[in-house]
Amino acid sequence: MAMQETLTRAQGTNEPTIARPAANRVAIEDDKAMLRAAVELTRDISDARPAIYWPDMLGSAFVGYAALAGAILAEGAALTVVFAVVAVLALYRALLFIHELTHIHRDALPGFRFAWNLLVGIPLLTPSFMYENVHTLHHARTRYGTREDPEYLPLALMKWWSLPLFLVTAILLPVALLVRSAVLVPLGIVLPPVRRLVWERASALAINPAFRRRLPTGDFGRMVFWQELGTTLWSFALVASIFVIGWMPLAIAFGIISAVAVLNQLRTLVAHLWENEGEAMTVTAQYLDSVNVPPPGVLPFLWAPVGLRYHALHHLLPSMPYHSLGEAHRRLSAHLGMETTYARASHPGLLHLIGRIARSTMRPR
Incomplete structure (x- = not known):
């Protein structure tokens, strides 16, 4: 969803602590x-491997839901917190397979999209249509970093308060998704203007408030119908559960999903350097405005799972399956060396990146 509607734009070296001016980029x-x-170096590792995708997605979903049940049923705050942390990390990983669904060839993993939506997308009120045909616009050569990019804001060039606001809005995402599916979508059946508004403004995982989504057509439109139907029926079941088992289980579940949303928003905050003011960029400029957080750090495995620690490399090779990105990075690093353009997109870690963007927002304009 486009949740940054209250953010206000401000003015704006790949050196670790100094933001490169947008014009130079x-x-x-x-x-x-x-x-x-x-x-050339990655052709032999470009195929998605079902033996990796299926166990990873299914295992993450199973662990996430088991831990969620544990958090609801646990006696004692300490045990509840332990289960909740496990649930957040596992469901976060399961949810991020939505990113893979937007890039893998439709024939690569038969049944995977359906299974993911049934087990993860619909239960978490985030079916795959909310990302499909949206995220690919972010990768379009002439759209990245422009006002037509649904996933770009020049955060590094905005006011300092835009960063905490960017993170805090994610807390409300589960409630917003429930209202969307349980109230607005059914209302749109009888009120076409509401249906159009919901689709254009509240049917995409986007951060650009200016983005307006085009109405779905053809096979994609039919897929949207069934996913919307499943998500709406599930949202009704969630509301009805309050009258059967009380409000506490739903509150705990929503608390965990809110934490997942905040974690994802934090990852989004450091996925790019956000230094472009709206001009079209070369592929290399897009790469350098994106972020790799390669080993030896291990924490990115948790906060940027499913290959997203190699986000800059992903912008070079959007169709490369997540399980091959580590090997692709090793090959390119060995071939190109450390004093090259490729190495300049690598950064030490989360705190370094947050500090870089925060310092940029506090510089005089």
């Missing part, structure tokens, strides 16, 4: 040697 020419190597 736009002027970066493509590093053709890097782009060529990225394609």
Whole structure:
């Protein structure tokens, strides 16, 4: 959903602590040697492997729901917190397979999209249509970082208070999703203007408040219908559960999903450097505005799972399956070396990236 409607734009070296001015970033020419190597060195690892995708997604969902049940049923605050933390991390990982669904070939993993929506997307009120045909716009060569990019805001060039606001709004996401599916979608059946408004403004996992989604058509429109139906029926069941088992289980579940949303928003905050003011960028400039957090750090495995610790590399190779990104990074690093364009997108970790963006927002304009 576009949740940053209250954020106000402000004015705006790949050095670790100094933000590169937007104008310089736009002027970066493509590093053709890097782009060529990225394609040539990774052809043999570009196929999605069902033996990795299925156990990972199913295992993450199982652990997440088991821990969620444990958090609801546990006696004692300490045990509840332990179960809740496990539930947040596991459900977060399961949910982020929505990113893979937008990139893998439709014939690569038969049944995977349906199973993911049934087990994860619909139960978490985030079916795959909310990302499909949206995230690919973010990867479009002429859209990235522009006002037509649904997933871009120049956060590093905005006011300092935009960062905490960016994170805090995610807390309300579960309630917003429930209202959307249980109230607004059914209301849209009888009121076409509401239906159009909900689709255009509240049917995409986007952060750009100016983004308006086009109405779905064809096969995608039919898929949207069934996913919307399933999500709406599930939202009715969630509301009805309050009258059967009380409000506490739903409150705990929503608390856990809120934590998942905040964690994802935090990852989004450091997925890019957010230094572009709306001009079209070269592929290399887009790469350098994106972030890799490669090993030896282990924490990115938790806060940027399913390959998202290699987000800059993902912008070079959008169709590369998540399980191959680590090997692709090793090959490119070995081939290109540490004093090259490729190495400049690597950053030490979460705190470093947060500090970099925070310092940028507090600089005089």
